[in-house]
Amino acid sequence: MEDVIIIGAGACGCSLLYELSRYKVKTLLLEKENDVSVGTTKANSAIVHAGYDPEPGTKMAGYNVYGNALIEQLAADLDIPYKKIGSLVVGFDETDRKSIEKLLEKGNKNGVPGLKILEKEELFLMEPNLSKEAICALYAPSAGIIAPWELALAQAECAVKGGAKIEFNAEVISIEKKKDGFKVKTNKGDFESKFVVNAAGVNSDIVSRMIEPEFFTITPKSGEYFLLDTTEDGIVNTVVFPCPSVLGKGILVSPTVHGNIIVGPDSKISDKDYLGCTAKGLASIREGALRLIPSVNLRASIRNFSGVRADAGLEDFIVGQSKTAPGFFNMAGIKSPGLTSAPAIAKDVAKMLNEAGLEFKPNSNFVSKRKIKRFKHMSDAQKAQAIKENPAYGAIVCRCQTITEGEVIDALNRPIPPVSLDGIKRRCLTGMGRCQGGFCGPKVQSLISQMSKRKQKDIPLDREGMYIIISETKKGDL
Ligand SMILES: Cc1cc2nc3c(=O)[nH]c(=O)nc-3n(C[C@H](O)[C@H](O)[C@H](O)COP(=O)(O)OP(=O)(O)OC[C@H]3O[C@@H](n4cnc5c(N)ncnc54)[C@H](O)[C@@H]3O)c2cc1C
Known part of the structure; x- marks a missing residue:
């Protein structure tokens, strides 16, 4: 019997696996795919958000600001590519200025350090390629960029070295409450544990309904991107956003930690496993990007991709113990800024597990650091x-x-x-x-x-079944 079963090897599940590996806890992570970071964690804007967007007083606001600080330390300890380059929310008229002032107020309430409004002169010194129509911007020096999949992978690698277990290609099919815990059924067999944590991303509603009455539904919303060649490096120095709208944070132009430029995303309802891009979506992204940075060269695109948000239609994340199934915890509806927040959510869930009876004795084999040869x-x-x-x-x-x-x-x-x-x-x-x-x-x-x-x-391209070699050429199998 395990102490804790975590479902899902994305940023949330792997952050919790790492956090629990500090203690002598028998933890098993079940992942339906063949690797860590195969879900939303691999395909997003890769921004370590500063924390001025979430509504003050929400869990999301607290997790975002704390997660931002934790990631800086984790990146240093675990050798995760990360740069604290700051972000700008750019205003083009007086209506935008008002929303920027509101963001500043929210950010100050959320405890975001160093926020300030930049006027034209200072703004263009920072971003010379910005549209000349821009009049001001909110500057957040604590925002950063990261290799998003590495955040999960680095933590999972350390946890496994420290004794945690991961079972890949193990899709959770049902969860049964037992007298002293849970039986978790997968396509690979059954596993038992005292506690279960649902970190199943876009499937977190399906997993929740395996053990508790329906109380949230995930609406998957995809976001498409352009990834530009490293030849475009330097077109922006910070993460450049427009003012947010009801659809979200808007189309950004940002450097990546690997020297590329990322442009996107849009937002539309999609299937949970959507991976595509559309001409219409990409055209709207092009329009948004050119409004911010007129000289951005989208012809230098080397890849288009999309990621899917787990939107529960709430202002907040769903984090905590089930009201109807004690011992079952949710890390659900983790849309943006979920990547930034994951390490902070994990610390909170670990504390909740401890309060619910999970014993914490220090793990002398805890692996807190990692170094990669590049x-x-x-x-x-x-x-x-x-x-x-x-x-x-x-x-x-x-x-x-x-x-x-x-x-x-x-x-x-x-x-x-x-x-x-x-x-x-x-x-x-x-x-x-x-x-x-x-x-x-x-x-x-x-x-x-x-x-x-x-x-x-x-050997597949990514998930099992995504085969590259189908048959010998000229043999006529196709
Ligand atoms: C377009 C877009 C842009 C974003 N930009 C940012 C950003 O810049 N900054 C930021 O902070 N956040 C951003 N986010 C949000 C961030 O990417 C997510 O919040 C975060 O990656 C969610 O991590 P997760 O672990 O909850 O989910 P996931 O990474 O999706 O992991 C869930 C895992 O659960 C597995 N799983 C599902 N069902 C089962 C099952 N039944 N059994 C076993 N395993 C299962 C999946 O295979 C998957 O690996 C963005 C998201 C999107 C889509």
């Missing part, structure tokens, strides 16, 4: 040393991102070995550049095949 960022002397220690560091696999075979092999030996091309991409960035894996894809696939002893044709 060839591209090494000095010449460090590169020479890395190649001397392991000649695989002398073989470049991904030319766009300068990723070596050594890094791919190291990734395959990490505590949660990747099983797909995108699994390697999330760990080493292969396929993140201009050619989008056209050059490195077959090599990476072959390395996974060699190390995992699986046939190359069985």
